[in-house]
Amino acid sequence: MDQLGTTLRELFEKRNLSRRTFLKTCATLTAILGLAPEMLQDVVAAAERKLLVPVIWLHGHECTGCDETLLRSQTPLASDVLLNMISLEYMDVLAAAAGEPLEEHLQQVMQAYKGRYILAVEGAVPLEADGIYCMVGGKPFVENLRQAAAGAAVILEVGSCAAWGGIQAAKPNPTKSVSVSDVIHGKTIVKIPGCPPIPEVLTGVIMHYTLFGKLPPLDSVGRPKQFYGNRIHDTCYRRPFFDSGMFVEKFDDAGSKAGWCLYKMGCRAPEAYNSCGNMRWWNGLSYPVQSGAPCVACGANNFWDQDPFYERLPGIPVPQTVANADKVGLITAGVLTLGVAAHGAASLIQSKKHAAEEEEKAKEDEK
Ligand code: SF4
Numbered sequence: 052m053d054q055l056g057t058t059l060r061e062l063f064e065k066r067n068l069s070r071r072t073f074l075k076t077c078a079t080l081t082a083i084l085g086l087a088p089e090m091l092q093d094v095v096a097a098a099e100r101k102l103l104v105p106v107i108w109l110h111g112h113e114c115t116g117c118d119e120t121l122l123r124s125q126t127p128l129a130s131d132v133l134l135n136m137i138s139l140e141y142m143d144v145l146a147a148a149a150g151e152p153l154e155e156h157l158q159q160v161m162q163a164y165k166g167r168y169i170l171a172v173e174g175a176v177p178l179e180a181d182g183i184y185c186m187v188g189g190k191p192f193v194e195n196l197r198q199a200a201a202g203a204a205v206i207l208e209v210g211s212c213a214a215w216g217g218i219q220a221a222k223p224n225p226t227k228s229v230s231v232s233d234v235i236h237g238k239t240i241v242k243i244p245g246c247p248p249i250p251e252v253l254t255g256v257i258m259h260y261t262l263f264g265k266l267p268p269l270d271s272v273g274r275p276k277q278f279y280g281n282r283i284h285d286t287c288y289r290r291p292f293f294d295s296g297m298f299v300e301k302f303d304d305a306g307s308k309a310g311w312c313l314y315k316m317g318c319r320a321p322e323a324y325n326s327c328g329n330m331r332w333w334n335g336l337s338y339p340v341q342s343g344a345p346c347v348a349c350g351a352n353n354f355w356d357q358d359p360f361y362e363r364l365p366g367i368p369v370p371q372t373v374a375n376a377d378k379v380g381l382i383t384a385g386v387l388t389l390g391v392a393a394h395g396a397a398s399l400i401q402s403k404k405h406a407a408e409e410e411e412k413a414k415e416d417e418k
């Protein structure tokens with residue numbers, strides 16, 4: 052608890068970290084928060100002045116995959132911010148303590164910081180049979196959630212389970228699992244979907260709230276715009292292959308080995324809004340499409356029910372396919388152009404629909 056009542060700057064001093072390291076961290080934070088480089092001075096000033104916000108992290112009906120991604124991040128801000136820089140006051144998975152002392156600690160923190168803490172929730176909320184399919188500390192998780200949510204300043208739905216219900220809510224959903232926002236009303240809730248989400252997105256939202264005392268701009272469904280505003284398809288390094296009609300047809304074919312587009316293998320990225328294509332995982336090293344797996348749009352609502360995963364999306368025209376590189380020159384320009392134009396039209400319609408929804412949300416926010 053040595054982070055409580057402490058600024059980020061003081062925390063660095065306590066740990067004998069140099070000012071240079073502090074400034075480098077602020078520069079990384081500025082980039083992650085999607086701020087212009089000129090904002091670095093504001094980030095430094097806030098990091099010197101603002102007290103760290105306590106975070107309570109609850110686990111519901113889930114697999115802890117979201118924890119795994121966070122802990123395995125290489126970016127300094129994930130492991131350092133989570134474990135050292137933010138005031139993570141309760142997280143049962145990582146805590147050395149267990150049982151009643153830990154639950155008592157949770158009660159104390161909720162009481163001491165009532166109305167001021169960030170509540171991060173991982174996992175869905177099962178409601179069948181009064182919630183007995185997920186018991187924590189001898190109580191149904193839904194009860195713990197309601198109690199913790201009552202005193203929270205902000206609630207973060209971490210991962211697709213918390214944000215949408217996730218795999219637990221997939222058909223036939225025997226535990227009647229739902230999202231956090233299906234149960235908690237009248238609170239500020241941020242969706243950080245993904246299975247798992249990109250860790251820097253989570254730390255970015257927490258640090259934005261800590262440094263500026265407010266949330267980053269959200270889209271019409273409550274996701275931070277700076278991280279969920281772009282289609283993965285538009286940032287994919289395989290995109291030139293899509294536009295050229297060069298598709299993987301089988302996971303072990305020549306196109307697959309040459310890194311062609313995975314659209315025909317079921318890639319959902321033309322309909323997926325997330326930062327996977329530009330931020331990636333493991334310090335920007337890779338993401339599913341880069342490893343040869345089609346995107347399954349894991350940040351989307353009900354994605355588990357959108358099977359089969361390895362078949363292409365219906366309704367999005369694709370450019371002409373070529374069997375191998377030797378035949379690229381045989382594609383008639385007309386067919387290719389038509390295919391690209393059709394894709395362009397489909398993309399345009401989808402982008403306009405997305406933009407219209409966001410515009411509507413912005414107007415509502417202004418009211
Ligand atoms: S969103 Fe995915 S990784 Fe996270 S808890 Fe749910 S199933 Fe696990």
Ligand code: SF4
Pocket residue numbers: 283284285287288289290291293311312313314318319320321340346
């Ligand atoms: S369909 Fe998938 S693999 Fe192909 S360009 Fe789009 S995101 Fe990349």
